[in-house]
Amino acid sequence: MNQADVTKLVSKLRIKVPDQHRRLRSPKGPEGRLDKLRKTVTGLIKFERIELNHHRADEARQYAERLISEAILHGDCHKPTMEIADYWLLEKELLHKLFKVLVPRFENSNTAFTKMYKAPKASSGRNIDKAILELRGNPYPLLTNKHSNNRYLLQNVLLDAAKYEYRQAKYAEMADKIGKNEEISQPKSDDVAKSKPINEV
Amino acid sequence: MISRVHQLKKILNNVEKNVLQIFGFPPRELAMAYTLEKRLPQPKKFTIKDIVGDGILLAVPKFRRTVEKRLKRKFGSPDYVWKMLIPKTNIIVCNSCGHYHERGYICGHCYKKVEAETKEIQDKIQEKLGNLKPIENDVIVLYNGENLPEQPKEFWQGKRIIEMKKDRPQWFSKNLLQKSTQQPSESKDVKPTDLA
Numbered sequence: 392m393n394q395a396d397v398t399k400l401v402s403k404l405r406i407k408v409p410d411q412h413r414r415l416r417s418p419k420g421p422e423g424r425l426d427k428l429r430k431t432v433t434g435l436i437k438f439e440r441i442e443l444n445h446h447r448a449d450e451a452r453q454y455a456e457r458l459i460s461e462a463i464l465h466g467d468c469h470k471p472t473m474e475i476a477d478y479w480l481l482e483k484e485l486l487h488k489l490f491k492v493l494v495p496r497f498e499n500s501n502t503a504f505t506k507m508y509k510a511p512k513a514s515s516g517r518n519i520d521k522a523i524l525e526l527r528g529n530p531y532p533l534l535t536n537k538h539s540n541n542r543y544l545l546q547n548v549l550l551d552a553a554k555y556e557y558r559q560a561k562y563a564e565m566a567d568k569i570g571k572n573e574e575i576s577q578p579k580s581d582d583v584a585k586s587k588p589i590n591e592v
Numbered sequence: 593m594i595s596r597v598h599q600l601k602k603i604l605n606n607v608e609k610n611v612l613q614i615f616g617f618p619p620r621e622l623a624m625a626y627t628l629e630k631r632l633p634q635p636k637k638f639t640i641k642d643i644v645g646d647g648i649l650l651a652v653p654k655f656r657r658t659v660e661k662r663l664k665r666k667f668g669s670p671d672y673v674w675k676m677l678i679p680k681t682n683i684i685v686c687n688s689c690g691h692y693h694e695r696g697y698i699c700g701h702c703y704k705k706v707e708a709e710t711k712e713i714q715d716k717i718q719e720k721l722g723n724l725k726p727i728e729n730d731v732i733v734l735y736n737g738e739n740l741p742e743q744p745k746e747f748w749q750g751k752r753i754i755e756m757k758k759d760r761p762q763w764f765s766k767n768l769l770q771k772s773t774q775q776p777s778e779s780k781d782v783k784p785t786d787l788a
Contacts, residue, residue: 440714442707484724484727486726487728488728509696511699512697530713531710531714532710532761533706534702534703536687536702
């Protein structure tokens with residue numbers, strides 16, 4: 392069986408890929424669609440976080456993922472990969488960024504290279520869905536709240552205080568009970584103690 | 593008796609006819625009938641100006657709209673655009689700021705802050721690194737009064753440091769109980785009151 396391992400030849404994307412591509416209508420036809428996507432991929436690599444229409448973002452994301460995974464798989468000495476990168480990146484200084492910044496960043500990661508969020512909707516009107524597309528490991532502030540496990544999150548501080556109070560109250564109650572039990576048991580012993588001396592007397 | 597009178601009348605008619613023919617008159621049968629009639633006025637030619645005059649003419653519906661169409665105009669269609677107000681059940685409270693937002697979407701209030709900060713950092717990076725030179729360095733953002741995190745020297749290879757000339761926004765810090773960005777003021781100015 393001298394067959395090549397197909398999984399090592401083709402880069403497998405780590406995101407869900409729909410079975411049909413979107414058309415992204417343009418007067419130029421399919422060529423215009425690719426032009427649009429090239430612009431978006433270039434912008435994504437350049438700015439690392441962009442906001443755009445959901446359809447276009449989702450479509451461009453697949454191409455960006457593929458581009459980065461090809462770059463990781465083959466490196467910058469592989470001619471076809473370089474040609475692909477040259478086609479997809481309209482600003483040529485980004486070719487350096489792809490191979491010198493993004494490849495080392497994502498080399499050892501086992502998740503997708505990009506992240507996509509749904510942007511907040513305007514409260515009124517019929518608006519197109521927007522999305523925020525970003526590269527992982529960017530220097531910008533986080534988009535999602537990841538503080539839920541943070542000890543210092545206000546909710547957690549309040550919950551901790553409430554728990555502490557509850558526990559203190561319970562302890563006090565238990566202490567009272569123990570005290571009462573002793574009081575109840577003590578008189579018996581007193582009687583015994585009292586009776587004893589009487590007997591003795 | 594009647595027939596005699598009739599006969600006589602016939603004879604007289606014949607005599608009259610013959611006498612008139614002798615004098616060259618045409619026979620009475622050929623005389624033209626003439627009826628006295630009032631002449632009707634000729635109807636005027638109809639023009640649209642007679643109706644409109646100085647005003648303007650608007651297009652008006654010719655036919656009545658069907659019930660279905662009227663209802664669809666009023667309420668929309670549930671499959672396409674439903675115009676009625678329906679309560680949303682997918683609204684939740686943001687964990688960090690307490691504003692409401694739709695489930696599955698980013699909180700709008702938080703995102704506004706993040707967006708502005710992101711834009712600022714992006715501009716700064718573009719200003720420092722993005723002048724058509726090949727981009728070969730990863731970027732680390734530092735705010736005022738922050739030191740580089742302690743890492744081995746290899747970690748810093750191929751990284752560029754971007755300094756934001758301001759304090760780190762409070763919401764962007766890892767420790768939420770960190771000092772606020774606003775310094776306690778030492779000025780003893782008192783704001784004037786009762787001006788108006």
